[in-house]
Amino acid sequence: MNSVVVLIIGFVVFFIGYRVYAKHIDTKVMKADPKRATPAKMYMDGVEFMPTSKNILFGYQFKSIAGAAPVIGPIVAIQWGWLPAMLWLLLGALFIGWVHDYSSALVPMRNEGASFGGLSYRLISPKARMILLSFIYFFLLLVAGAFGAIVVDAATGMKSAPMAWLLLTIGGLLAGQMIYRWKKDIILTTVVCVAIALFGIWFGTVAPSDSIVGAGIANSKFVWAIVALVFCYFAAVLPIWRFALPINYVASYIVFLGLLFGIIGVFILHPDFTLPAYTKFEIGIGYLWPVMFVTIACGAISGWHSIVSSSGTARQLEYETDARPVGGGVMFVEMMLGLFALIIAGTIYASSSEYAAAIAKGPIGVFAAGVSKFLGAVGLPAAIGRSYGSVMLIVLAVTILQLVIRFMRVATSELMGDISPIFKNAHVGTFIAEILVLVLILTGWWQYLWLLFGGANQLMASMALMLVTAYLMSEGKPYGWTFYPMIFMFITTVAALIYTSYRLLSRVFTGGAKTLEAVVGNTLMGLVGIFLVVAAIILAIEGWKAFGRYRAVKAQAAPAKA
């Protein structure tokens, strides 16, 4: 199949999903009313609750949810063939993804902007709140581990990436200084700092890391994991305007330009898929069901989106009717990003064996090669294109990584601050989070780490859909459109997590894991997977009881039969 046909099918699904299905749910089921006061208006404090234009929120939501996951997932999942991966991206986004993102924004909007903790307390049970928050903590640990592994792989695999990353950081720091200290014009600041970052991408190709620090350090996972975590340490403890935000600001232009010219490149080259449409049901990393459904997380559906929608977007939507373009619309855009990644993986290699050799080294090389090819169509030299692709991936991963570490610092302080005041210290909280992440990065094999992350992410989505279903039941509204996706996601993700945890732990107990590193990595990942499954099952039982209560109330309220 031709790649342009895939993009066109994507646009058709986008159109049908957004203009037909989402519109029907929004107008007929949820009855979004632009005149109804939203939390942003009712509780406006100029900070968290603030009516904001839907166009701004569209950009904000896109930036917050489009990390490395929609790119990596399809690149890995194409091992089962491009057809199942494409169908899951399209159907997942059409029937589950947008439903999840949209409802995760709309339900908190109708509940005074409450976050998930408050919603689970109110709609399910007090116990559910504590379990859900613990679940989220471990889910984010896996996010940090998986994304940290991507950063380390990119830094060790693409020798031009470290220099580009360094200059991007310098550009970002300069942006912070120029905007907040020197009060310089934003356009001047942007031009100067983005130019520094772009210069870094070129400079990385002439000054690769192995020529500067030697091959030993350039290939050391440990060194680059420490570098990544030091980077995140600064992001977590320095004032946010000084480090994290200006770097993200400059980085967003790198990603934006790369995507824009990459998609133009796809249309110019319009290559055919060279990999098979379907390979087999069982491959090295597992079965098509359930494993492929968690390998592609973002792009089809992602629990991370619900946290962004509920805690961030829901408090800024000016009108209820904006939830559809912001929640649903952005999800479909992310589906298109997933399709773009699928096209990269499916079209740039001449044969399956070439792809197999490339993916064995990690998805970063595949992505960088694809970006290089499609940016080459608009005139960028191949070496710079590869450098650009690797930096894009580092940027996509590190943006989420630093946010998650910062968040885990806050969570450690809140969860353990009562045990000892030392946990309230910012440096101690960051250090604890980073040690956990470091262990995962150094000991976990990236494919299993990715599967666990995907499983936890999708399970989080299932939990969010459970909250939405409970809300719909409590309001007496039709709930099938969230209930069935929730059941599907719950069964699939629990099966995937149990399967992955079993494979990890069985390697420990049967002696398959020989080195200390493998034993620690498999045990840690397996136990985290089991914890998530247990927490999810307890939550599901609590949720089921809540559903029963709502059904009983509905039955009592119904008029008696004659």
Place this chain on the structure above:
Amino acid sequence: MAEEEKKKKGGFLQAVKEFVYGVAAHDSARFAMKTRASMEHLFILITMGDMLGVPILPPYYSLRLLPYVVPQISTWKRRMLREKDFTDGLA
């Protein structure tokens, strides 16, 4: 007709501008506001400490500062008393 088209074009460009702002800078602006709000909360706490039983400033200065604090009290109360969990730190 021409004016309508111009308006439409302006609307589209405005939408693009807002989208780019949303991608690149909205988060920065929000965090800057959050930092400012934290400082203002501290200011309110200092000013109103004695009313809460924490004698921080002599009442004379508190009363001098009170007019600057009064407009913030309602949002301060909402932010302080609203139920929060750690997912609030993410977005």
